[in-house]
Amino acid sequence: MEDILRPLYQERASQPNTLGVLIIEKREKAISLxxxxxxxxxxxxxELEQPxxxxHYTYKEKKAALQIVSExxxxxxxxLGTNRRIIDWIYNGKIVFDRNEYISELKVELRDFPFYGRKIKMGLEFAKLIRRYMDGKAFFENGNNLDAYNHVVHSLHHLARLAVIENGFHPEVTVxxxxxxxxxxxxxxYEELxxxxxxxxxxxxLLFLASEFLIHSRTKSAIVHLIDVLKEKEQWTFNEMMLHPELSYYxxxxGMLVEYLIDKKVxxxxEVETKGQGIYHRYYRAIE
Structure with missing residues (x-):
C-alpha cells in the first residue's frame, strides 16, 4: 500500500515546508477513526494558506484521504481537543517522512504531557463541564427532563475527559x-445514568447530587490555569479576560465558568462607580 501511495507524498516530502508525513490505515473495529x-x-x-x-483518491477499489495540516x-x-482523532493518528500512524525527528519529538511530548499544557486542557474541559452541568440543571428544574438528560450525559463526558487529563493522559476517542x-x-x-x-x-x-460532589472535588485543580492568569493583574473587566490570548480559548x-466560581467564592x-447613579462597573479578581 505504501508503494502505491508514495507518489502522493513524495514530492511534498522534498519541500522544506514539510515537517512530517504519517500513514494511518483503517482498523476494522475503528472505521470512524x-x-x-x-x-x-x-x-x-x-505554513499553509488554509489551516x-x-x-480524496481511489485505488484498487479502495479509497484514500490526503490531509495537509499546518503546524x-x-x-x-x-x-483544545477539537480533533480527537489526531492523538491516535500521531501515536499509531506509520511515519514515512520525519524532518529533523519532528514527529518523533511530538510523540515524546504527547507521552510526557507537559504540566503547562495539561493545566490549560483541564481548565477548558472544566469550563465545558460547568456549562453542560448548569444548563442541564436549569432544564431539570423546569421539568424538561430529556433536555436535562442530554446535557448530563455530555457533562459526564467532560468530567471523564477531565479525569483522564488530571491523571496525565490524553483523552482518546474511546474515553x-x-x-x-x-x-x-x-x-x-455514567453506567447508572x-x-x-x-x-x-x-x-x-441522583446524578445531579453525585455530580455536585465530583465537580467540587476537582474544582481547585481544574482552575489552576485560569487563576494563574487572573493573578497577573489586580482586577479585570470581562472584556479584558476575553481578549487575553490564553483565556480566549475558553x-x-x-462567562458561565466565572459566575460559577464567584458562587464558590474563588x-x-x-464594583467601581460609573457616571450613572447607582450603576457600577463589574471587575473580577482572583481570591487568594
Whole structure:
C-alpha cells in the first residue's frame, strides 16, 4: 500500500515546508477513526494558506484521504481537543517522512504531557463541564427532563475527559475505556445514568447530587490555569479576560465558568462607580 501511495507524498516530502508525513490505515473495529477511508495520509507543514487541505483518491477499489495540516492548526487541535482523532493518528500512524525527528519529538511530548499544557486542557474541559452541568440543571428544574438528560450525559463526558487529563493522559476517542481503568467511580455514574431502570427524573436527581460532589472535588485543580492568569493583574473587566490570548480559548464557556466560581467564592467581584447613579462597573479578581 505504501508503494502505491508514495507518489502522493513524495514530492511534498522534498519541500522544506514539510515537517512530517504519517500513514494511518483503517482498523476494522475503528472505521470512524479514518472516516471509513481505507487509509489517511497526514502531512504536517510549517505554513499553509488554509489551516487544513483535504483531497480524496481511489485505488484498487479502495479509497484514500490526503490531509495537509499546518503546524499552527495541529497545535490548536492538540491544545483544545477539537480533533480527537489526531492523538491516535500521531501515536499509531506509520511515519514515512520525519524532518529533523519532528514527529518523533511530538510523540515524546504527547507521552510526557507537559504540566503547562495539561493545566490549560483541564481548565477548558472544566469550563465545558460547568456549562453542560448548569444548563442541564436549569432544564431539570423546569421539568424538561430529556433536555436535562442530554446535557448530563455530555457533562459526564467532560468530567471523564477531565479525569483522564488530571491523571496525565490524553483523552482518546474511546474515553470511557480509559475512565473505566483510571476513574471507575465516574464510569459507574455514567453506567447508572444510561442503564438504570429507574424513571428518568429519579436518575437525574441522583446524578445531579453525585455530580455536585465530583465537580467540587476537582474544582481547585481544574482552575489552576485560569487563576494563574487572573493573578497577573489586580482586577479585570470581562472584556479584558476575553481578549487575553490564553483565556480566549475558553470562548463562550468563560462567562458561565466565572459566575460559577464567584458562587464558590474563588473569584471576587469588585464594583467601581460609573457616571450613572447607582450603576457600577463589574471587575473580577482572583481570591487568594
Amino acid at each position: 479514518t472516516d471509513t477511508f481505507d487509509v489517511v495520509l497526514l502531512i504536517i507543514v510549517k 487544513v487541505f483535504v483531497k 499552527t492548526q495541529l497545535k490548536e487541535w492538540l491544545l 470511557w475505556n480509559q475512565v473505566k481503568q483510571i476513574e471507575p467511580e465516574i464510569f459507574k455514574f 444510561v442503564n438504570s431502570e429507574e424513571e428518568i427524573e429519579k436518575r437525574l436527581e 470562548s463562550v464557556d468563560l 473569584i471576587g467581584v469588585v
